Amino acid sequence: MVVWVVAILLLIALDEWLGRRRKRHAPKKEYPLRKSDITLFTNGHHLFADYFLEIQKATHHIHVLFYIVKTDDISQQFFSLLQQKAKEGVEVRLLVDWIGSFRLPRKTIRSLKKSGVRFAFSQKPSFPYFFYQLNRRNHRKITVIDGTIGYIGGFNIGKEYVGQDADFGDWRDYHLKICGEGVIDLQAQFLKDWKAATTEMLQQETRYFPELPRGTIVHRFIATNGDGLEEDFARLIQQAQREIIIGSPYFIPSKKVMGALIDARKRGVAVTIVVPLKADHLFVKEAAFPYFYRLLKKGARIYRFYQGFYHAKTIIVDDDICDIGTANFDKRSFFLNGEMNCFIYDRTFTEQMKRVIRHELSRSEPLTLDWWKKRSIWERGKESISTLFSQWL
Structure with missing residues (x-):
């Protein structure tokens, strides 16, 4: 038994070592300097009140990437909104990390797809270097609504992020709402990650990139x-x-x-x-x-x-x-x-x-x-x- 355990540990270590040596990561993407209007959220209640309202107002598409999406009450509210918009004819794409959202039930995924939500997992591990890839995660949290409003930051979807988990209490996090030309880059990164997960190529589709006004705050997005x-x-x-x-x-x-x-x-x-x-x-x-x-x-x-x-x-x-x-x-x-x-x-x-x-x-x-x-x-x-x-x- 001990021999088998040692052998498995050595196999995992070798897999990790080879994966790191031969890694082929997508290169860092440094987007241009942009000017947008930026709103800071530090409280989950305030963020999700605004976030859900903007989703309700969507008329063309909703693109969402999260590391973690749970299955509690706030998550169900999120799923219901996406399903409602999909039934209205809005394009809805939901991309979640395979490890971060591993516990998402198949029943929930089938329900989302049945309503018209296009769902995919990001960073699904594969061979070779399975254990190394298992350890790599898409930790980005990006939302783009109608190509004009974007969100990015530390919040995921779950009750703890609105302070409803007794183990954590008040949850402090920082999330940004972007209005202006910076949304172009959030959209570009989401579509790049969507292509990596699904092979669907949408980066050249102009309908996802409307003309946007310049805002007041100079900023730059960097994806690594x-x-x-x-x-x-x-x-x-x-x-x-x-x-x-x-x-x-x-x-x-x-x-x-x-x-x-x-x-x-x-x-x-x-x-x-x-x-x-x-x-x-x-x-x-x-x-x-x-x-x-x-x-x-x-x-x-x-x-x-x-x-x-x-x-x-x-x-x-x-x-x-x-x-x-x-x-x-x-x-x-x-x-x-x-x-x-x-x-x-x-x-x-x-x-x-x-x-x-x-x-x-x-x-x-x-x-x-x-x-x-x-x-x-x-x-x-x-x-x-x-x-x-x-x-x-």
Whole structure:
């Protein structure tokens, strides 16, 4: 029995190693600078009230990509809306990640298809390198309605995202509503992901790309597929002159990104990091501790949000740049997942985000070196184990 277990583990390790060496990821796509009107949502109730209303108003098409779609009450409301619009003759496409939405019942999928919703799974694993591909996920969350309104950010579809899960309480996340020419890029990325999942080629269909007005906020979308995000984040950190703020549910940076943060502290840049006190996955909280220790020694400020669960993903650099998107500050987002981030170059929006962060800090506790040194043996053991598996967490 032991021999079989060891053999299987070696097979998985070999599959992972070969997959990483021979990976053929879609290259990073850096979209042009755009100008759009951007609305920030930090609360699931407000987001989904707006989101469901815009879906109800759709007249031509609804394109939706989520990592996770659950089967609870809010998910059923979402499915019912899509089915209603499909029956009205609106083109509806729903793309979900195979792992993230693995528990979606076949009965639900059949019901969606029967009503006219075009449904597909993204990132279904295949041979060769099955286990490596199983570990890669499409983590993007994109919605495009009639080619004129777009959404992107950290929220998925489920009751916890509106604070209805007793285990998590208040769910803090950041999601953007895009109105203006930036929707072109959200549409292009969705259709690219749809083609990868279904082979249906729609990128050249002009009916999905109406003429759009320019908005007021300069921004750029960047889509990555396990390559390129590390360099983008390191570059952001390296250009900071006064302040860096990072918000993420998981903090497991690469060597390059961690080095950039340490260098920023050495040149006097203030570094503030916000993470959740609670964990939603095994070992992810402990995996961050070695990085926290190094940063605390250099004078960084680290806060743990305690009033619910903090799932937001943002980086703010000085007064000039704010990144909000789907990528966590971890190796999985850097080297495995499909992600999409919005880099916003607008001082007014950046100041709005800083006010949001100040509100988060008022409901967070500071992490100190003294606390770190007094961890229990059990916590130290979990930290050691998590370090071994940090690239897969």
